[in-house]
Amino acid sequence: MSVRHISLRSDNMKPILEVKNMTMDFGGLRAIDSVDLSIEKGQIVALIGPNGAGKTTFFNCITGIYTPTSGDIYISPNGESDKQERINGLKPNIVTRKGLARTFQNIRLFTSMTVLENVMIGCHAVTKVGIMGAIFRGIKTKTEERFIVEKSYSILEKIGLAKYVDELAVNLPYGAQRRLEIARALATNPFLLLLDEPAAGMNPQETMELDELILRIRNTEGISILLIEHDMKLVMSLSEKIYVVDYGRKIAEGTPEEIRHNSVVIKAYLGEEIGEECDA
Amino acid sequence: MDFEYFTQLFFGGLTRGSIYALIALGYTMVYGIIELINFAHGEIYMIGAFTGLIISSVLTMMGMPTLAVIILAGMAAIIYSCAYGYTMEKIAYKPLRNAPRLSALISAIGMSLFLQNYVLLAQTSDFLPFPSLVPEFKFWEPYSHILTTPELMILSTTVFVMILLTFLIKFTKIGKAMRATSQDKIMASLLGINVDQVISATFVVGSATAAIGGILIASHIGQINFYMGFIAGIKAFVAAVLGGIGSIPGAVLGSFVLGWTESFFTGYISSDYEDVFAFIFLVVILIFRPSGILGRSQTQKV
Amino acid sequence: MTAKHEIRKSIIASIWFMFLTFPIMVIKVNTVTNTIEWRWYNMALVGIGIFFLSMLWRYLLKKKEEGGKKEKKAGLSLIQRLLQEKQFALPGMVIIAVITIIFPHIFSMYQTNIMISALIFVMLGLGLNIVIGLAGLLVLGYAAFFAVGAYAYALLNLHYGVGFWIALPIGGILAALFGILLGYPVLRLRGDYLAIVTLGFGEIIRLVLENWNEFSFGPSGIKNIPKPGFFGIELSMQATTIYIFYIVVLLVVFTIFVINRLKNSRIGRAWTALKDDEIASQAMGIDKAKTKLRAFALGSTWAGMAGVVFAAKTTFINPASFTLWESVIILCTVVLGGMGSIAGVIAGALLLILLPEYMRDFGEFRMITFGAVLILMMIFRPGGMIEDVRKTYKFEK
Ligand SMILES: Nc1ncnc2c1ncn2[C@@H]1O[C@H](COP(=O)(O)OP(=O)(O)OP(=O)(O)O)[C@@H](O)[C@H]1O
Ligand SMILES: [Mg+2]
Numbered sequence A: 001m002s003v004r005h006i007s008l009r010s011d012n013m014k015p016i017l018e019v020k021n022m023t024m025d026f027g028g029l030r031a032i033d034s035v036d037l038s039i040e041k042g043q044i045v046a047l048i049g050p051n052g053a054g055k056t057t058f059f060n061c062i063t064g065i066y067t068p069t070s071g072d073i074y075i076s077p078n079g080e081s082d083k084q085e086r087i088n089g090l091k092p093n094i095v096t097r098k099g100l101a102r103t104f105q106n107i108r109l110f111t112s113m114t115v116l117e118n119v120m121i122g123c124h125a126v127t128k129v130g131i132m133g134a135i136f137r138g139i140k141t142k143t144e145e146r147f148i149v150e151k152s153y154s155i156l157e158k159i160g161l162a163k164y165v166d167e168l169a170v171n172l173p174y175g176a177q178r179r180l181e182i183a184r185a186l187a188t189n190p191f192l193l194l195l196d197e198p199a200a201g202m203n204p205q206e207t208m209e210l211d212e213l214i215l216r217i218r219n220t221e222g223i224s225i226l227l228i229e230h231d232m233k234l235v236m237s238l239s240e241k242i243y244v245v246d247y248g249r250k251i252a253e254g255t256p257e258e259i260r261h262n263s264v265v266i267k268a269y270l271g272e273e274i275g276e277e278c279d280a
Numbered sequence B: 001m002d003f004e005y006f007t008q009l010f011f012g013g014l015t016r017g018s019i020y021a022l023i024a025l026g027y028t029m030v031y032g033i034i035e036l037i038n039f040a041h042g043e044i045y046m047i048g049a050f051t052g053l054i055i056s057s058v059l060t061m062m063g064m065p066t067l068a069v070i071i072l073a074g075m076a077a078i079i080y081s082c083a084y085g086y087t088m089e090k091i092a093y094k095p096l097r098n099a100p101r102l103s104a105l106i107s108a109i110g111m112s113l114f115l116q117n118y119v120l121l122a123q124t125s126d127f128l129p130f131p132s133l134v135p136e137f138k139f140w141e142p143y144s145h146i147l148t149t150p151e152l153m154i155l156s157t158t159v160f161v162m163i164l165l166t167f168l169i170k171f172t173k174i175g176k177a178m179r180a181t182s183q184d185k186i187m188a189s190l191l192g193i194n195v196d197q198v199i200s201a202t203f204v205v206g207s208a209t210a211a212i213g214g215i216l217i218a219s220h221i222g223q224i225n226f227y228m229g230f231i232a233g234i235k236a237f238v239a240a241v242l243g244g245i246g247s248i249p250g251a252v253l254g255s256f257v258l259g260w261t262e263s264f265f266t267g268y269i270s271s272d273y274e275d276v277f278a279f280i281f282l283v284v285i286l287i288f289r290p291s292g293i294l295g296r297s298q299t300q301k302v
Numbered sequence C: 001m002t003a004k005h006e007i008r009k010s011i012i013a014s015i016w017f018m019f020l021t022f023p024i025m026v027i028k029v030n031t032v033t034n035t036i037e038w039r040w041y042n043m044a045l046v047g048i049g050i051f052f053l054s055m056l057w058r059y060l061l062k063k064k065e066e067g068g069k070k071e072k073k074a075g076l077s078l079i080q081r082l083l084q085e086k087q088f089a090l091p092g093m094v095i096i097a098v099i100t101i102i103f104p105h106i107f108s109m110y111q112t113n114i115m116i117s118a119l120i121f122v123m124l125g126l127g128l129n130i131v132i133g134l135a136g137l138l139v140l141g142y143a144a145f146f147a148v149g150a151y152a153y154a155l156l157n158l159h160y161g162v163g164f165w166i167a168l169p170i171g172g173i174l175a176a177l178f179g180i181l182l183g184y185p186v187l188r189l190r191g192d193y194l195a196i197v198t199l200g201f202g203e204i205i206r207l208v209l210e211n212w213n214e215f216s217f218g219p220s221g222i223k224n225i226p227k228p229g230f231f232g233i234e235l236s237m238q239a240t241t242i243y244i245f246y247i248v249v250l251l252v253v254f255t256i257f258v259i260n261r262l263k264n265s266r267i268g269r270a271w272t273a274l275k276d277d278e279i280a281s282q283a284m285g286i287d288k289a290k291t292k293l294r295a296f297a298l299g300s301t302w303a304g305m306a307g308v309v310f311a312a313k314t315t316f317i318n319p320a321s322f323t324l325w326e327s328v329i330i331l332c333t334v335v336l337g338g339m340g341s342i343a344g345v346i347a348g349a350l351l352l353i354l355l356p357e358y359m360r361d362f363g364e365f366r367m368i369t370f371g372a373v374l375i376l377m378m379i380f381r382p383g384g385m386i387e388d389v390r391k392t393y394k395f396e397k
Helices: A055-062 A092-097 A115-126 A131-136 A139-159 A174-186 A204-221 A232-238 A256-260 A263-279 B002-034 B041-061 B066-096 B101-122 B149-171 B173-183 B185-190 B195-221 B228-243 B248-268 B274-288 C003-020 C022-026 C040-069 C078-084 C086-106 C109-134 C142-160 C164-186 C191-211 C237-263 C266-276 C278-283 C288-314 C324-337 C342-358 C360-380
Strands: A017-026 A029-039 A044-048 A070-075 A100-102 A192-196 A224-228 A241-246 A249-254 C027-030 C035-038
Touching: A017 A055, A029 A044, A029 A055, A029 A241, A029 A249, A044 A055, A044 A204, A044 A232, A055 A192, A055 A224, A092 A100, A092 A115, A092 C278, A100 A174, A115 A139, A115 A174, A115 C266, A131 A139, A131 C237, A131 C266, A139 A174, A139 C266, A174 A192, A174 A204, A204 A224, A204 A232, A224 A232, A232 A256, A241 A256, A241 A263, A249 A256, A249 A263, B002 B041, B002 B149, B002 B173, B002 B195, B002 B228, B002 B248, B041 B066, B041 B101, B041 B195, B041 B228, B041 C022, B041 C027, B041 C035, B066 B101, B066 B195, B066 C003, B066 C360, B101 B228, B101 C022, B101 C191, B101 C324, B101 C360, B149 B173, B149 B195, B149 B248, B173 B185, B173 B195, B185 B195, B195 B228, B228 B248, B228 B274, B228 C191, B248 B274, B274 C164, B274 C191, C003 C022, C003 C040, C022 C027, C022 C040, C040 C360, C086 C109, C086 C237, C109 C142, C109 C237, C109 C266, C109 C288, C109 C324, C109 C342, C142 C164, C142 C191, C142 C288, C142 C324, C164 C191, C164 C288, C191 C324, C237 C266, C237 C288, C237 C342, C266 C278, C266 C288, C278 C288, C324 C342, C324 C360, C342 C360
Parallel strands: A044 A224, A044 A241, A100 A192, A192 A224
Antiparallel strands: A017 A029, A017 A070, A241 A249, C027 C035
């Protein structure tokens, strides 16, 4: 157990991601209601809650797909306090360049591309050859191309997808597609990886491998992780801190132990089950 | 005198707007349901006008009374336009429902090209004179220098069609199904709505209003041509975007705004660039308010 | 599905279409003499034609459905394999090169001129292919950029005596500027608006050219545009034609070179990614508006350059050469050939431009056929005649 939970926190450091009082409205619907959240460098944090609680919306706000109605989002890639930066309202591609990478709940791979190319697109953020470079294809371009291909391939090897390199991404089995999303996100060189239900649709074997993979990413690459997941076993085993949201509000935060015994959380989850029974 | 000119332009714009509205409705309804810009919609309007002309000529030559000619030709135009709209959807769009958006759009352009040239080849490329179907009403004579009888006819028909359509969408079963489908196609089909049927119905209703527009404008302007649907269609589309595509009241409002602007622009400034105007308008709206006057600004769900 | 069932369906379709086409195909009213012509033979034609077409239609749809279930990658076509095999590609290219070089010497000037027009359309097709095929942006007013190039040369020459070779890049750059100006506000929005806005832009350009007499000489156009100069030497009529032919061939080769490089580059991949999924692309750090704008500007540049060549070739231009139809024809060449596929677009352009030239009787049916081609290609062969194949990358394992 001790290997799993390492803490790099020291007191003069800022969280690498700090969300303050964030609210997101869709017309009349308040999908997120003044939520605070912070992640320290090297942490694995989980965001859980019943269906429709606003978890994905939370991701979309942080990654620039939506602009939150109010509140602040700060990042500080190395945890240094003087380098904190507000990222609300930045475009998604800028946010990615700043080091936040994500996967999608409903898989969004590039369907007409091969597995390798999908990861190569992930390298877009960290490379820069433009039109002229592409046309003249000088030394710089060639080096960069080689760098992209090699980097992408090595990521695929790490994630265990190397055998699929030249397959079309859509022809992959479901679990592999989810992992490819992670590979693609890693190619952008993030300091924080946001995973939206990475285990959804996976069998127990695949989930176990995923558990290992996430841990490996954190331990060897030093990438922090924010995880949305319904699989409680995975959440409890991986995360150091858990945030629970319901109807857009944060209803609890704490260690897995604390959350497990939190009566409000139990009620929220129970309430969902009872609700479902009533509907049926 | 100046004020009279102004009112003439005002009602001229209103009439224009009514026609755009009748066409714009089809665009907006189809877009609301399958998110496709139906490029060939203007052609339906053209076919409505042609069918109206052909049938009314035949009936007149057979010696039918004017009123019967108007009613029968109008009905034929509507029926045929609906049939074309229905068939068009089945051929060019239904097989592409799960294809990329670009494919359906290209198919729509192909359909537009096809129908235009079909009429060109089967009929003529010349302008055909269209009989004025609307009789002069005695009671209206005192006002006809401001608002001519055909203009009055167009306006009242438009209002009538709008009311009918509102009723159809608000209260009938198919109207409710349309609204449900436009909000969430998958959910609607899970709830037992036949989505294919709803889409067909949308095309049929949109085509019917376009046909009415086609006959009204043809009898107002007095001539028709295979190309008439194109420009009118584009302008109606601009109106639909202006009002907020997907929104029915938006399409009507956008049409009136466009009609007035065109009317005043050509009346006070210049008529050389009449058609350019709508496009400039379109670009300006897209820059400053892409969701249109009444459109909700949509955040795509991710 | 029994044969009887199929026949019944076809009969129903046939009756439906006979009803549908009745007023327009059968009745023809002469409003001057007040007579009606009943063309019943048309109805018979429609009835019989639709009966068989509907069979074919359902057969093809069924085949497509079955095909869709198979693996997506399976079987490359013969042409694709030939293009990929090194041992065929090289000799093939040599043969094409030789034929191209001797073409103007063995064929008449008339033929050479037709070929020049076709090659200009190849250039246009390849340019539009950047925009539609690579970046997935539907542009309907492409001829407008073509017009910008042509008028740029004609007017610059008329007023300032600017020569062909200087006008060529200027025409390209000017068209690109127009592209950027137009694309900037629109490309941030949903894709289908671009189609309408560019269509509108095409009409605006044409109407301005027609109405602004002081600037563009209106519908009568501009005459006596000089052909490209050859180091100041006066060439004979025939020599000039041959010279232009070679210029166009060179430009086409240049275009192919550039597109090929772009396609397999960081930018090219970003275009494909945007075509597949805009949101995921942005989440990968791709600047949606900027990347699209680049494709759009580049595509416009090519249209501009083709415009300059066109003006130099015909020595006379007027707005009638830059209508929506030209835009549609260019679109057709890309769609028919294969979006994204260089070989496909070349084949498509040559086919669509040369075929009607040699089949004059076919002329009036040209547009209706194009319409049908667009629909049928989208339904049955969205990848075009010669489908684009993605490059596979080499790496050390
Ligand atoms: N673009 C949008 N427009 C309007 N409402 C939205 C939009 N996106 C999300 N919502 C609403 O916000 C609420 C939260 O949705 P969200 O997808 O964030 O939930 P979630 O916690 O991710 O649920 P799940 O576990 O099912 O993925 C839902 O009621 C949803 O319908
Ligand atoms: Mg979610």
